[in-house]
Amino acid sequence: MATETPPWCRAALALALAALLGLGAGQIEAAAAQPLAPPARVAIDRPAPARAAPARLQLAVHGDLRITALDGQRDRFVDDAMAYGWRIARARPLLGGRADVHYLLTPLVDVGASAGLLGMTFAAAATSPDERLAVTWTSLAASARLHWAQGRPFVPEPRADVGVAEVVTTIHGVDQRRWATFTRVGVDWRLGVRRGGVTVALGYTLVGADRGDGPRPPLGGLDLSLGPYLRF
């Protein structure tokens, strides 16, 4: 059965539709008078470009030179060595190497471990040049470094190491072992790119006092290190 809408009802519906669309007669005329707007632009959500995963693990190997002449034990060692009859007793620099592994724990701190091996002859006997007082230093330390260079060149990164070292003193071919604690503070310069480069390090090593009898070679001092690093 068909139902016919009354004419007054159609007129009311048309007025309501016009009110909803805001298209009053005046507005339609005003709009017609304005120039055409440019075509609408619709923003499309695109996926963000994939960022490279930050390198968090760093491996480094250094050649190490420790200037023991700056150790406070230097003068006492020379005096004691001469008192015991050694000749040519000097605070010679320790030479060797060091390997580091560091992990980027937070955006600003690398934590890791460091192992080193150094050695030097500190005195020779007067009667035989083959009779020497030699020291070997084998160390293991926990290390922390501020990771704030962020790719900028020549930005020093402060670093601290705390560890223990096995000190082997060899006299007349006989070894004597002892343990020493040490603290190293300094700065690293990582010169390179994100994945690798060269580290230049400068630091000072303080060694726990050895209060034993006899000449005790100076083992602390200013450290100079140079070597490559790789980051993964």
Add this chain to the structure above:
Amino acid sequence: MRSIVTGALALWGAACLTPPDNDIIQWSDDFEACDLCGWTTTGAVSRVTTYHPGEHALALGVGARATHPLAVDRAVSDGPNDYDSTDGNWLELSTDCAGPGALALRTVTTSADLPTPLALDLVLGSRGVGRFERHYLTVPALPPDAVRVRFVELTVATDRLPCRVDNLQLRISGGEYGY
């Protein structure tokens, strides 16, 4: 040819300008090779370890003596000069007895026909025992009437304290270290 001659003259001149030998060890003992090899002892004398297991010394108890033969020839004219009391010889040692001690010369009689045989007698200091120190003792003047002398033995003795002695060395001076 000229350069060769010049070089030879330079070498000859350098040799002439080389100072006389100094600080030469004539005899020494660091007590490392063996257990008091060559030493004749009286009283409590032993070889002991000092500050390192590889470092040894001669330990003498109170009133102990240790004697080692020597064969060191010296001409009286080898001294740096003729007007003082030294002849350019000295004894070096490291000991924990305070003070340098006293060094004396003693004429000895030997069966061999030797030029003026002499013994060196060292009595270690008795002021106390402390850290090891190096001591230098000048050998007394050699007999002025002797042309050549021979040091035939060295005796180390203690008086009132036990002492340890290491790195004994008898040295000569060619003049630089003459007093």
